[in-house]
Amino acid sequence: MGSDQGMSVDLTQLDFAMNELRARYNRRLGERDAVLRKQAQIVDRLQEKRGEIDKLQQVKILLQESSAFAREQARRQIETMVSNALQFIFGNPDLEFRVVIEEVRGRAEGEFLVVSTYGGEIPVETRPQDARGGGVVDVISLSLRAALLQANRPALDGPMILDEPGKHVSEEYSRPVAEFLKQLSTAFGRQIIMVTHNQHLASSGDSSYMVEMRSGKSYVRVFQGVEQA
């Protein structure tokens, strides 16, 4: 009978231990489930982030492509406009303006070049500010400004005000410069106010003023023309 008693006691203890074990297992299961839920959550977020990253990478590629394309368009536009200006002003179809844009260390670097054959067969490509006369540089500078003003997005309003444009252009080309500006204002409908010391250009304007100084005071009058003056 003594052993029976001991056995039933053992059984009670065993029951208790089993319950304890089951409870502990369930507790740990719950803990693990919580961790699993957390994991699922993190995985979800990770997926989401990865999706966003994919999307953004594609967007980035698209933007880069668009940028490259737009830059290329702009480059060609500028090349064409400046080349046209050079050819128009200097009457030389040989003269070409070239814009080179290169990626240097992940950044776009631009360089402006003038190409001409100088009447020969081999085209010579030079940086205008280093190897070209002031007239060419002047014209490039002027036409670049006009081109950028015109082609800017969003469109830029307002007049173009120039102090001695084409100052370094030799006398024979100064009239084409004025003509170029006139065509520019007509073609693009932009008002141009220009100051020049070259009286020959006065007649090119839709309106012309003469500035004179007398006893320290500037007087402005409507210009009547070189011949008449």
Next chain:
Amino acid sequence: MSQKTIRNLRIENFQSHELTEMAFDDGLNVIVGASDQGKSAIIRALRWLLFNEPRGADFIRVGASQCRVTIELADGARVTRERTPSKNRYIVVSAEGEEQIYEGFGNSVPREVSDVTGVAKIMLDEDTETVLHLGTQLEPPFLLSETGSIKAKAIGRLNGVHIIDAASRDTHRDLTRLNSDEKQYREQLSEVEEELMQFSDLAYMENILILLEERHARLKQLGTRIENLRRLRDLHHRVQGELSEVTNVLEKTQHLEHAALRLELAGAVQSKSLRMNQTRSRWTQVRQTLQETDRILHETEQLSTAQDLLQRQEKQLAAYRRLSKLSADRESTQMQKNRVDAVLDRTAQLAQAEQSVSRIEHSGQRLNRLHDLRRKTGETGQLLGKVNLVLERTAQVPEVGQRVERLAAMRTKALFLNELAGKKREVDQLLHSMTRVLQALQHTERVEFKLEELAMLSGRQKRLQELRAQIVDNVERLQKADVYLANNAEELRNLIAEYSAELKNSGSCPVCFAPIDEHTTERLVEEFRGGIPE
């Protein structure tokens, strides 16, 4: 022209200009003059107004205390930049005539001024700005001397590449952020995975647990089984104890049957002995008696002879008695023989008389019986008489019963018939009324038919009346239309006649002014006339 253009410029006390007013064309405006005459001062005045450059007050004309530059734009808006010892400000008068004064703008140009003039500096990037609208004499060649990246950016301004680039930069920034986020999440994930590793033993634990629980359940089962067994064992023990006790008892009581048998036997023996005792005592008595008897017998050895003597004496006695009696009898008989002899005269013999007596007695009994019978017959006869009386009286009862039954049947039948007759009368009445109704209905049907016909006819009549009204209306309208048409035709004829006269007069086409001849005119008029009757 939607673009902003400067219509008028007024310069007061700016450098060499004391008061200069100019009106500008929309297109190319040329300002000429020899060097150092004040041409560039005009540009500078415009630059001061448009870009608020240069700073300070050095440009105020010597001797003056204030200067002012005003432009009027094509749309009527006016911008004034003025500087006095006390004021340094922009005055903007919008196209609608609203005046706004701006002060304290520092180095910059108020946004509203730029909006009105349409002129502003252009940002090439975050640090570099450039002026596209205004080129001064002393600046280096535009853009050519800038760095390669500025050149690229300036080109990029075209087509809005800079916007895309900005978006690209933003995207890059977002990407960097997202990548770091992702990295963070990855780290979190690995942490969580590490955390999960701590739970790797759970599956094993579960298996163990299941096994344990199975074993546990089994153990419990076994426990209950043990309990059962133990109970059974206890029971067994108990039963065995009882059994041994019973066996003991049985063992102890094994001789009982034998004893009982013996007891029975003993009983039997006892009773036998008792009987024997009785028998012995009887035997003793009998022996005594026998002895007595023997003695008596001995004593009475002569008894048989005595008896014989006695018997003979008795017989003698009896004979004596019989003889005495017979003698007495003979006397009485003698007396009786006298009497009987008288009787024997009539009765031949006594036996016969006796037989006759018995027969008479028998007959008397029979007579009694017959008397009884007669009495019973008399009673029965009375009863019969009564019965016959009753029968006589009730001879006609069954007949009457039958008759009553027949009468009752007839009565019910009569009632039934009566009812039927009543019903028949009702039915007849109903039939009669139905017939009348049917007769009446025959008329109704005809009337309904007639009514329908009438309704149809009245509908037709209404429709006919409507049609007639329409016809009348149409005729009226036709007459009016005829009048109107006739009027129109008349008017048209007049107009065409007028037109043809005019055409002939003018001699040229009213549309293209080409000269036309008589024939063409005729043709035109003919076309106009169309189908209108003359």
